[in-house]
Amino acid sequence: MQKKLFKSMIMSSALLVSLAPFGTGVGANNTANNVATAQLAELFGDYNLSSSQMTSVIVELKEQSIVEAKHKGKNQTKANLTKARNQVKADLNKAVKAAKVNREYDYVFSGFSVELPANQIPALLALPGVKAVYPNLTYTVDSVGEGEVIPEEAYSPEMFASAPHIGANAAWSAGVTGKGVKVAVIDTGADYTHPDLAHAFGSYKGWDFVDNDADPQETPKNDPRGASTDHGSHVSGTVAANGTIKGVAPEASLLAYRVLGPGGSGSTENVVAGVERAVQDGADVMNxxxxxxxxxxxxxTSIALDWAMSEGVVAVTSNGNSGPNNWTVGSPGTSRQAISVGATQLPYNLYNSVISTTEGVSYPSAKxxxxPSDAELLALNGKEFEFVHVEMGAPADFVGKNLAGKIALISRGAGIAFVDKASAAKAAGAVGAIIYNNxxxxxxxxxxxxxxTIKTTLEDGQKLLAELEKGNNKVSFNITHSQRVGEAMASFSSRGPAFGTWMIKPDVSAPGVNITSTIPTHNAxxxxxxxxxxxxxxxxxxxAGAAALLLQAHPSWNVDDVKAAxxxxxxxxxxxxxxxAYPHNTQGAGGIRVMDALxxxxxxTPGSHSFGTFYKDKGKQVEKQQFTIKNLSSERQTYTFDVNFGENSNAIKVLASNNLRVNAGQSQQVNLNVQVDAGQLxxxxxxxxxxxxxxxETFDLPTILFVKEPNYPRVTSVGVSQESSDKFxxxxYFPTGAESATVFxxxxxSAGAPVSFIGVIDELENIPSGYNEFYTWDGTVNGQKLSPGYYNVYVNATNKGVTTQAGGNFQIK
Incomplete structure (x- = not known):
């Protein structure tokens, strides 16, 4: 197939708003030199600029926010910002009659959100005073699966084991409880009436940006807009519960900002508004x-968080649940300044497993x-269970099947997470599951x-299916203890690095598997x-709770001190x-330990270091870097530094000042001379x-550097949106563009499992960098129109000799 030269919709649309030549009256020099071209604002986002469909964007103004101006040594007032913003809004109303401004920002972000036709975005880019335009993206809660309500007779204070594991209980014994520290929870709201949370809320509870009122309560049941929520209450309990269970900082105060509405979904415009309001409300920490x-x-969102940190608010974010591959961290975990957090599993036991059906049939791959608990796993021993095949384990696959007290046999795949397959099995009444590979x-x-849940290979899964075909539908288990495992990274936890800044992400890790906390039941x-x-x-x-403890114990510490500790x-x-040890981009600096930090x-500072990218083929490329050492002790300290790149240390050498003397209570910069022979790597x-x-005392700073073209994905976040029956x-997202791409x-x-190849839609060349709607499709493949139903689109993108693939499920209606 002939490759098509890709023509950027963004660039071609931008040309429409370039200024026309000056007048051509007598004496005018009508040459190309007299053509004035408008300098357009920078555009980030996924837009079809040929569509008249309404879309929502975030506009950043050239006029600096109050916090940005303050930290750049400039005077800025709310009145001046309002004047500048109103001028841009007036210009916008003249250029785009259908534009509707929603939220306005001035404290940690300068701009506003606006709804307008997508094909009018180029006009917005040309307005004086506009610096950048960002998409009003969808944000969702960073939890996996539906979670589990714990029956009243089953819970106890000991179930909340994660706070003691990181050392919070030792801090409480030392009188450090988070008292006097204010933590903002920017989430789905919070059940501030919960007896374990009520102590943390004053008369002012925070703000609801979904319903625009002062009542940031969780979404209740039967909201016509979507499902009820409990996520923000769970998060709030982990920070500051003080009742049946205790959070990490049980005497901290809380503010709730409801930016995610029914179903736990929200948008950039509300998240930025929540960050801005939390800073103005005097939060010390935000989660x-x-x-x-x-x-x-x-x-x-990342820009707002970075300036919130500059203003002295410790911003803590989740790193995402798209692991275990590298480059999977998502915004706002990509923020330069905020503390991004990966998830760990508390120490647990490993077990061996043997499953049996008919005599003579073995399943050697079973593991x-x-x-959920050792007791539930071991309860499978000594019994025989009926097992039922439920295909891919989607909720619809359980319909009409009796799983009560049985074992669900499930295939891997369909884009459904293992935890969701297991949750669906439990909801159907199953007491266990066997998931075979596809x-x-x-x-x-x-x-x-x-x-x-037991896992097997595809081969052993096919044996189980063959057993069912023969009518042999009974299975038994022999499960024995193998070993104790220490705190380990959760497989779902997203990994770095962060694209563009090349920073290590996450910054640190903390328990995130089977965490018990407070929730509303929505039962009157x-x-x-x-x-x-x-x-x-x-x-x-x-x-976030640990940061509150540090701020109580060390009220003079700034945000960099807290993050570094x-x-x-x-x-x-x-x-x-x-x-x-796990790689840096898996665990960050490691699992937090509160007492050591205190x-x-x-x-x-900073607590991790990126040396950037090195390209020189011959000889050594030399760069200079630095970080700061602060001596908190009462005596002068002498520090030594050793930089180790393991087996690559011959090609990577980092020289640092040794025997650096730092007086008590003082700070000094440490200069680093980085020499990289990229030709050897x-x-x-x-x-x-x-x-x-x-x-x-000895401690480590994780560091990273890049040689030539890093192995980042050439394409991510692929999907399809339908505008009409014949227009898609x-x-x-193409981080640095692509030289070529194949779309198939x-x-x-219905759950998203690819079952058969249909065909190639097109082959493209010279796709620009960024996140955009890069191809308009009529819904046909090889001249045949696809019928309504579910499909998967995939893109193979190649740039600078590296090819990666990404895809997504979509529905033709």
Missing amino acids: LSLGNSLNAPDWA VQGF VAGEHADVPGIAVP TNPHGYGSKQGTSMASPHV LMNTAEKLTDPATGK NTKTLA APGYYEGTIVISNGT SIYG IYSAT
Whole structure:
């Protein structure tokens, strides 16, 4: 197939708003030199600029926000910002009659949100005073699965094991409880009437940006706009519950900002508004257990968070649940300044498993994939269970099947997470599950899954299906203890690096699997309860609570001090599968340890370091970097530094000042001279460690550098939107563009499983960088119009010799 030269809709539309030549009266020099071209604002986002469909965007103004101007040494007033914003709005109303301005910002972000036809965005870009335009993206809660309501007779204070694990209880014993520290929870709201949370809320509870009132309560049942919520209450409990269970900072005060509405979904415009309001309301710490899948730092939410940190508010965000591959961190976890948090599983037991059906049939690949508790897993022993095949494990696959007290046999795939398959099995009454692979090889373990779950290979799964065909539908288990595993990274936790800034993400990690906390039950007779959830949403508030403890104990610390203390003293976590430490972009600096952070006598900022990208083929490329050492002790300290890049240390050398003397209570810069012989190294990224010692204490700074073209995905976040029966837009995020791309279609089940290849839609060349609707499609393949139903679109994108693939499920209506 002939490749088509891609013509950017953004660029072609932008040409329409360039200024015309000056007048051509007598004496006018009518040459190309007299053509004045407007300098357009920068455009980020996914838009079909040929469509008249209404879309919502976030406008950033050239006029600096109050906080940005303050930190750049400039005077800025609310009145001046209002005047500048009103001028842009007036210009917009003249240029785009249908434009409707919604939220306005001036404190940590300068601009407004506006709804307008997509084909009028180029006119918006040309307005004087507009700096950038961002998409009004959808944000969702960063939790995995539906969670589990814990019956009243089952919960106890001991169930909340994660706070003691990170050392919070030792801090309480030392009198550090978060008292006097205000934590903003920017989420789905909070049940401030819950007896474990009521103490933390004053007369002012926060703000509801969904319903625009002062009552940030969770979405109740029977809201016609969508499902009820409990996520923000769960997060709030992890921070500051003080009742049946205790949060990390049980005497901290809370403010709730409801930016995610029914179903736990919201938008950029509300998230930015929540961040801005929290800063103005005097929050000391803010937690955002929410996100999207875009690995890009320069979105409106990240900008707002960075300036919130500059204003002295410790911003903590979840890193996302798109792991375990690298480059999966999403905004706002990509923020340069905010503390991004990965999720860990608390120490747990590993078990061996044997499953049996008919005599003579063996399943050698059977292994324990995950379980909610040791007791529930071991309860499968000594019994025989009927097992029922439920296809891909989508909720619809359970309809009409009796799973009560039985084992669900499920295939991997269909785009459904293992935790969701297990949750659906439990909801159907199953007491366990067997998940077999849909391709060759072994699939991942998932600690904390809703029902005891055994995994097998595809081959052994086919044996089980053959048994069912023969009428042999009974299975038994022999499960025995293998070993104890220390704190380990959750497989779902998103990984870095952050694209563009090349920063290590997450910054730190914290418990995020099977976390018990406060929830509303939405049951009038028994309204307050407890639930178990997992996700980086659950990890982030552990760090927010820890930040509150640090601020109470060290009220003079700034945001960089808090972040550094948590990172410098984090415990390196070991992958039980390899016996080696997890990579930096998996665990960050490691699992947080509260008492070590409280008692540290040295701070190194920043707590991790990216040396950037090195391209020079011959000889050594030399760059200079630096970080700061702060001596918190009462005596002068002498520090030494050793930088280790392991087996690559011959090609990567980092020289630092040794025997650096820092007086008590003082800070000094540490200069680093980085020499990289890129010609000896394959393209990619390389992790190293800066070891800092004062003779009695030693701690590590994770560091990273990139050689030539890093192995980032050439395309992510691919999908299809339908405008009419014969007009579809295919969109995706191309971090640095693509030299070529192939777009192809598979048929799919309703749950999203590819079942057969249909054909190639097109082959394209020279796709520009960014997140945009890059192709308009008429719904046909090889001249045949596709019938209504579910499909998968995939894009293979190639740039600078590397090809990656991304795809998404969509429906033709």
